[in-house]
Amino acid sequence: MTATDERAVEETSAPASPSPPRRSALARRQARAARIFIAPNLLAVAVFLVFPLGFSLYLSFQQWDLFGPIRFTGLGNFRRLLTADPLFTIALRNTIVFTLGTLLPTVAISLVVAAALNQRVRGIGFFRTVMFLPLAVSSVVMAVIWRFVFDTDNGPLNMILGWIGLGPVPWLVDPNWAMVSVCLVSTWKSIPFATVVLLAAMQGVPEDLYEAAKIDGAGGIRRFVSITLPLIRGALSFVFVISIINSVQAFDQIYVLTGGRGGPETGTYVFGIMIFQNAFAFGDAGYASAIAWLIFLVLLSLTGAQLWFSRRNATEQ
């Protein structure tokens, strides 16, 4: 795609610079300016992103408490992680539960919300603004507010449940309910983003397809399932992958909601908490890096799979 675009630029600019020497002078000028323009940005990306990435891979084969000497342990960290650490299994299980418990409701609800926001009715702009508002709320503020909502004695959620005769739920106190609470908050927070992406895709669906289906007698739900869903498949798979990436890395909201240790007990002990605890509470940088790289590899293969699928779908069509 880039190559054809470049040719187009070249063709249009060719008549403007007829003599060959001037052209190559311009090309040289362009190349030199481009290097200068990119240099600061490139340096920042290299120093603050690429170098740390490589260094954390290096660290994952070492044992280091962040202060003393670095000691090479080979695959020791990974062996300990996969065979000797009972917390790994707990973190893995919790992360999977958290990911599914956030992903499935997010996709289901945001599909409905996007479909509703896609209607052309008066005042729809107002509803879009309101429903996208949680996008601007930081996960920390959100978590503090939700702790209030979840408060066992005074929280509005238990108050409302009390009105309909349901006993107080130990939202953040009981390990199992704590996971439910965390999923609930994350779903609330991630619906607006998913909705934005799905809505953008829905608005790209050609109107005449709906018209044709309507003439053929297809109802609203039928049109949604047979036209909208297949045509926004790309956006849908993007939402899936981004949600999974965000859930697997989740840290802020869980840290604030449950007090930073993945409690109560190990009810919300996920990978994000595990990495943070090992690195900054126990000072085990090598071990934390090994966990981080394991997760990174899983996410990378997931993203690769998504790219592969969407490309295959594109060639099929």
Add this chain to the structure above:
Amino acid sequence: MRPGTARRRRARGLLRAAALYLALIAMAWCALLPIVWALSGSVKSQSEITTPTLAPRHPQWSNYGEVFHLMPFGRMFLNTICYAGCITAGQVFFCSLAGYAFARLRFTGRDALFLAYLATLMVPLTVTVIPQFILIRTLGWTDTPWALIVPGLFGNAFGTYLMRQFFRTLPTDLEEAALLDGCSLWQIYWRVLLPNAKPAVMVLTVLTWVTVWNDFLWPLVMIQRQDISTVTLGLVWIQGQYVSDWPVLMAASMLILLPLALVYALAQKAFVRGIAMAGLGGR
């Protein structure tokens, strides 16, 4: 016969519209209720916080003043505005400059380099945060404002990507005319392209501002001193110390949320467009 079906159809249309509005209002309530509840809680007294009323009987505005007593919250606000301002200015400048080079200038290795940029977008913060911390510590910047400002100051891959995508949509006639007039490439960027890139600059500004304002993990790892802390960090400290002082906690939350909600309301379209743009990038 005919007027009858028309009336029935109109009745059905009205019913549909009513159902849609009802659904929209319900959804909007779900999105807003926690925020509205917190807003009402922020002006309640400690005794009234347990009552399920949305409008407090005796609004107690002193909760907001209390926040500033517990912590140097005003200072933290100034800090955060300063950090967000510096980083946003740096991001917009360096990302648009690099984005211009990637979109409009030709040099060897451009496409390969750009692919590498795209790949770095997938690197999660959790993987890099430990070496980044070590790097900052080696530079002697932990617990100083530099730790918060410098890493974001010179731009990142995401902003560059965003700006490049936008610059590619501008017509080439603009710069050709400028080139014939003898403009340097810098002048083309500064005088011709950047003024035409207002929508993309808006998007990047809003996204960067919101990200820095809401950032938590990075300041948590880097900062210990209250007088250089950010507001989100301050909120977590307050929460740790005044666990069940809900009115004050809600007031502090609202103080952090409201300025951003204001920015969001003003720049809502740019914000949403930026997210949609970022979404398209991942496909």
